[in-house]
Amino acid sequence: MSDAAVNIDQARRALTTRFAAAGLDSPEIDARMLMGAALQLDLTGLVTQGARSLSAEDSARLDALAQRRLAGEPVARILGAKEFWGLAFKLSTETLVPRPDTETVVEAALDHVRGTGSVNDPLRIADLGTGSGAILLALLSELPQSFGIGTDISVGALRTARDNAVALGLGDRAAFVACSYASALSGPFDLVVSNPPYIPGGDIAGLAIEVRAHDPARALDGGADGLDAYRALIPQAAALLRPGGAVAVEVGQGQAGDVEGLMTDAGFTADLTMIRADLAGIPRVVLGRKKPI
Incomplete structure (x- = not known):
């Protein structure tokens, strides 16, 4: 100036x-x-x-x-907060900046719940790799009788998620556990959600500076083909879910078919999976339903 x-x-x-x-x-x-x-x-x-x-x-x-x-620092990092699903979320160096595309996970999960007529039921929700808690807390804000558990390997991220839960008035309906995906959880759960790392490791250097220099690397790096996290969490989700429950995961561009295949391998039959596109028309979420008894 x-x-x-x-x-x-x-x-x-x-x-x-x-x-x-x-x-x-x-x-x-x-x-x-x-x-x-x-x-x-x-x-x-x-x-x-x-x-x-x-x-x-x-x-x-x-x-x-x-x-x-x-x-190259994103505005959300400068301000230390980001809006997601109409809610304000505090950020930290241990959390991703919540992105509009990820709201597609919330939409898909809510559509599943509405389809089962259980919006007002006391559902149990698990958010694997919760970060700031954005997906879990958005769902809890829409499902008034539900309780959720967010997991993350980063204790710093869990502190941020806990702070966000309290600030949003959802602290009594959310708990947070330090573990890799669902490794410390026991079921049954009605709904499992996740936005795991899905960028192939070799692609990270080519990401925009706002992402590669400011988002935590372990929240981005999905291994050589970007699918390592799904190989771990989808079988865990299948074991955790009650019959008729669902898992909804965000995927990267071009990954939906592979992730759907991993769900089939874990016991989600093909007619019980669904792929949902984001606002740009990119397949962004794969949802698998566990077969009812």
């Missing part, structure tokens, strides 16, 4: 131009969010106070945030 006094509107336009010139995907949104953080104003405040001049301290805070974004 220059030494000449500028107002909020001028600063926001200048920051948007700066971000656009740097090739950022959403320069206007990024500028608005970082302006709000620097000035502690929501969108309404930014609009109504648009003519207010920035102080030197305001400009310094804004420039510091802008430099972090221009260096």
Whole structure:
């Protein structure tokens, strides 16, 4: 920012131009969010106070945030929080940034529950590799009588998930366990969900800097073919689920058929599996139902 006094509107336009010139995907949104953080104003405040001049301290805070974004740090990391399913989630270095595509897991799981007429039943849900707790807590927010357990090998991630559960008023209906996927759980469960690591290890270096430099590597790396996590968790899920229960997992582009095959190998018959696409039309979730008795 220059030494000449500028107002909020001028600063926001200048920051948007700066971000656009740097090739950022959403320069206007990024500028608005970082302006709000620097000035502690929501969108309404930014609009109504648009003519207010920035102080030197305001400009310094804004420039510091802008430099972090221009260096490739995602806005959610800078702010330490991200919205998912209309809920606010705190982040940490041990958690992925929840992405809109992952809401497809929540949608598929809820459609299964609605199809069984059990929305108001006391369901047991397991979220394997819960990270920030986003999938589990989104489901609990929609299923008022249900209880969920989130697992993760990262104790730091579990602390973040627990904090999010408490902040969202769901702390009494969620528990968190340190283990690899479902290795420390015993059933039965009605629903198992997961967004496991699925990026082939050799592809990680080619990911966008926002991902490869800021998301935890072990939450990305799915092994040589990206399927290691599914080979571990799908048989575990099959053993945990009660008859008629379901497992829903997020998958990477081109992986749906392979994951469906792993479900078949674990005992989910072909007519009880389903593939759901995200908003871009990419197959994003594979859901398998355990055969009823």
